[in-house]
Amino acid sequence: MDDPFVIAGETFGSRLIMGTGGSPSLDVLEAALIASGTELTTVAMRRLDTSTPGNVLDVLRRTGVRVLPNTAGCFTSAEAVLTAKLAREALDTNWVKLEVIADERTLLPDPIELLDAAERLVDDGFVVLPYTSDDPVLARRLEQVGCAAVMPLGSPIGSGLGIRNPHNIELIVDQAGVPVVLDAGIGTASDAALAMELGCAAVLLASAVTRAEHPARMAEAMRHAVDAGRLARLAGRIPRRFHAQASSPTQGRGDF
Amino acid sequence: MPAKGAPRVSNDPSDVLVVGGGVIGLSIAWRAAQQGLSVTVVDASMAGRASHAAAGMLAPITETKPTEEALLRLGLEGQRLWPDFAAELTAASGMEIGYRTQGTLAVALDNDDKADLDRLAKILAGFGIDADALTSRETRQLEPMLSPDVRSGLLVPSDHSVEPRLLTEALRVAAQRAGATIEQRELTSLAATKPSTTVLAAGCWSRALARTVGIDLDVRPVKGQVLRLHDAGGRFLTRTVRGVVNGSSIYLVPRGDGEVVLGATQEELGHDTTVTAGGVWELLRDARALLPGVTELTFVEAISGLRPMTRDNTPIIKRAAEDLIVATGHGRNGVLLAPLTAERVVAELIGVTA
Secondary structure: OOOOEEEOOEEEOOOEEEEOOOOOOHHHHHHHHHHHOOOEEEEEOOOEOOOOOOOHHHHHHHHOOEEEEEOOOOOOHHHHHHHHHHHHHHHOOOEEEEOOEOOOOOOOEOHHHHHHHHHHHHHOOOEEEEEEOOOHHHHHHHHHOOOOOEEEOOOOOOOOOOOOOHHHHHHHHHHOOOOEEEEOOOOOHHHHHHHHHOOOOEEEEOHHHHOOOOHHHHHHHHHHHHHHHHHHHHHOOOOOOOOOOOOOOOOOOOOO | OOOOOOOOOOOOOOEEEEEOOOHHHHHHHHHHHHOOOEEEEEEOOOOOOHHHHOOOEEOOOOOOOOOOHHHHHHHHHHHHHHHHHHHHHHHHHOOOOOOEOOOEEEEEOOHHHHHHHHHHHHHHHHOOOOOEEEEHHHHHHHOOOOOOOOOEEEEEOOOEEOOHHHHHHHHHHHHHHOOOEEEEOOOOOOOOOOOOEEEEOOHHHHHHHHHOOOOOOOEEEEEEEEEEEEOOOOOOOOOEEEEEEOOEEEEEEEOOOOEEEEEOOOEEOOOOOOOOHHHHHHHHHHHHHHOHHHHHOEEEEEEEEEEEEEOOOOOEEEEEEOOEEEEEOOHHHHHHHHHHHHHHHHHHHHHHHO
16 A cells, blocks of 8 residues: 655655664664664764764664654753754754653653744754644644644653543644654554554654563564554544444345 | 884784773783783773773673673673682782672662563563562661662672772783783774784774774774762662662662762763763762762762773674784673683683694
């Protein structure tokens, strides 16, 4: 089935975006990235020297995965904008996954700083993919300032709690004119499938794979889950009924 | 043939040039000299040398990750050599090396961290290793300075520690007493060195040196910031304590002289060795959550070291060319694996030069 995933005019064959955080080694990461089938992977730029040979960027180069720099660890709009600009110079890409975190305990986005940074970066020519809370109003504001996608959390980063408010995700999908990427909170394959069933265009995850006992195996599970969820969304699920409805004919006549 | 004007030892086939004067290079030099080989160590004393910053944990068990069974097995093999290695080195050098056998206590600060610790116990059990799971109260009986917030613990008596700076000095003395020569100078190329065999043990600097003879080594520096504190009373901690605080790992290693080493960050910043405000703050913040009294200790030093990391976290110990043996990429485990590395490299040297 030809069902490409398009962000800002760029087409991707995979709807699974990976993160690199939490991986025990570069070899484990590489095996997981290959098993996931991802074509786009986000890397934290705040504490990465891009010129050192043998680092995580080499893994992405070798596997042919496009790098999406992120601003993880930034608490203010100013820090995030600066980090994005440094990443653009170092990696020669104007794409950025924008993260502005409110506090270390929850790692929830700071909506005020996020919107401010998003606007500044869009004005400066960046393709901005913001990590946001699952607030439909904030998602709309981010789209209005020109973000190329919105990336609401399912639950806090690294929590593995899945999608805590599926209805909000549906509301965001329903109104969005840009791709919605479920970012953060995925614990296992069914969470990723649910995100796609809710209408998300893609799923972004890291810990669920990198901290799994068998990262490559979990990455493969996520690849299938994203594909399955996407197919189910396109197939159109049946309405929910309170009582049973037999699938085989119970009367004298077939019900074809 | 040696290059013209190159530093030259002799044509004796038992000549060995060890590049790197950290714990790996010096352990190899000592053991090789004991076997009667003619050994020269070239020691550049680089800023950021891992042996100078390392805490010296001999702790493969509490270090275990689910994907790293091979590294655990190697670490356990290395750990078994340590008691004899320590005793022999102390005798050979006449120096103390701060070898401590009080064990390691891994602690969890809250229920989320406990889930991680329980997972470690389960993984260890899967590898056939028992560790004692402790309640909050049992954990704090072992180390009363731990915060009442501590939720649980895991005691691993066989995870020990040593003081890497004393170890380095003792190894220098023992290597020299065994007949090795140690030269203080920086080598920028391996091309000009032509003894019968070169042993490359230059940590994260090995990559650039290997390239000078056309060999690719996938070793990269990973910076670790470490604090040295001093406990005048000497009663702050009995054994190594490691913990996960809101997802980040820290450790505190006590020494016999009251020193407490607190580490460590993990940063992919090339050969940068700066100490940052954020690094110091994060270490103290997390340590204080585990041990509120830590801020009463005397601040002695903040330093960073460069771990030589490989892509799979296991070291590279192999013959890379006819006249070149590589011993690097020990990552977080250089001190732990020094005796084992020396044993393997010397076996390789003797096998060829005998």
